[in-house]
Amino acid sequence: MIKTILKDSKIENEVSNFSKDEVKKVSEMIENKTGEGNDFLGWVTWPNDFDKDELSRMKVVANNLKEKIEVLLVVGIGGSYLGARAADEMIRGLYPKDGVELIYIGNTISSTYTKQVLEYVKNKEFGIVNISKSGTTTEPGIAFRVFEKLLVDIKGKEVAKERIVAVTDKAKGALKQLATAEGYETFTIPDDIGGRFSVFTPVGIFPLLVAGVNIDEIFAGAKKAMEDTKSLDNEAYKYAVARHILHTQKGFKAETLVGYELQMQTFTEWWKQLFGESEGKDGKGLFPTSCIFSTDLHSLGQFVQEGTKNVLFETIIDVKKPTMDLNVPTNDEDLDGLNYLTSKSFHEINKVALEGVIDAHANTGDVPNIVLEFEKMDAEMFGYAAYWFMKSCAMSGYLLGINPFNQPGVEVYKTNMFKLLRKPGF
Structure with a gap:
């Protein structure tokens, strides 16, 4: 239900050539619950x-x-x-x-x-x-x-x-x-x-x-993802290895998760916590950011296209089937010059925008792009995607050599706040 597409043939080759033994080792740590932090692998x-x-x-x-x-x-x-x-x-x-x-x-x-x-x-x-x-x-x-x-x-x-x-x-x-x-x-x-x-x-x-x-559909999606991510060559591990290579071998510091659907915005926030809190420790980890295009193209698009290079790469969620769609209506006077779009639906135009942006950012802007194709946006897809990202996060964290399941840094601000508020015991 999710396909990982790398828009750079060099990265594709490096992912293909990445150590199968390393992926197998980490996969066994996850599946057998033997890695660091295994008391949180339920x-x-x-x-x-x-x-x-x-x-x-x-x-x-x-x-x-x-x-x-x-x-x-x-x-x-x-x-x-x-x-x-x-x-x-x-x-x-x-x-x-x-x-x-x-x-x-x-x-x-x-x-x-x-x-x-x-x-x-x-x-x-x-x-x-x-x-x-x-x-x-x-x-x-x-x-x-x-x-x-x-x-x-x-x-x-x-x-x-x-x-x-x-x-x-x-x-x-x-x-x-x-x-x-x-x-x-x-x-x-x-x-x-x-x-x-x-x-x-x-x-x-x-x-x-x-x-x-429908919770039963969420569990059905999660269960399918659980089965699909048991093999060593699954799409979640391909994503994890690609981002690992971009971070540790190519020097990228940040990953931007890009959605083209406003209803996916909080999903990207959930993703930011998942990866940020799991990987950001021991002086390691990609800084997770997010955007919604084409909305943020009118604010951040300039930076992505022509700003500082080798800082961030993009991971794009490409939803193949929208929950709803509508067509552009015809206007006889065509004063805005948009009648050429009346043969297309909003989703078709959104899809063209996605393809055009990938071409601009990846090929002209030289910003690495990973595309994750989602089949749809429903309960089953959420269950699948959430589990899929959890599994890729565990793989990615263990590849970095850290414990993906603790968050010692979060406690620092709490301790400072308790002292300032004069909480008893602090």
Whole structure:
């Protein structure tokens, strides 16, 4: 469901000649869960191993909840919200007609944003899912306090109890303790799956169920990707090796993931966390950035075409079949001179733009391009693509010689912030 195309014959040859023994060694580390950080490799077999009973229970709770609410507030930061948001926007689009609206809080400490959401939902029927392994992370913690209080104040404790769900540790932590005390329904974040790899766990699945997304199709896509990426010559590993060569042998410092569909924008944000947090350590790793073309061609296109060279390369998501399409209407006067396009649909024009930009950037601008062909944008495709990128990220990280599953650098800002806020113990 994803094909990796390298727009440079030299890179294509170097990928083909890359050590098969090295790829095999890393692949076995992933599949056998023997590499560094292997206590966080539960996601590798999750499409088969996920808790079927818990999924059935989630479906019941989600179905009951979505009958009562218009809006679900998804409380979380990083991997606790990005996966669900990426999936929802890719699958349902930016303006879905049906289902519960998902709004994300606790992913920022912005007072203005938080107050605006507060004003928006106070006259709506809303529920809350609080997603946190510990329950003590500052951003989601203070946001949950605000909206839990609002819901209790408006609806009372008994109704609030029916509309608040916690996704957290199975047995310990502040959120688990709070949920048990208040009688909130809880679902489990597995111990062996880290946040940025958690979209197929209740972290991503429960909000999507409430939104009305077909979760069975997501798992079907993930399971297919799991099978397709077991061979050594799979497309995910080809992508991982290509970016590894561009980084370690060609000296590139940044990778830009380019989408041509606005509903893929948060998917690129999810990708940035996946690769940035997994690879950016020990003084190594590509800096992950993203663009949406043709939108960003009118701001960043000049730099990509003629700016500093050997800094970034592009990876392009080429969606073969759009979710919707429309034609350019005919205008008898043709004052804008666009009647020549009336025989083509918007997607056909978008596809031509993609091909023209690749030609300009890769051939004229000498910027390496990797094209990833996606068949479509739906639940199955999301499941496939998310797992596919996780597997390529694990391969890429191990090829760099780092542990892709920890994030020690993230803790530095937290410690500094706690000291400045005079948190007890800091």
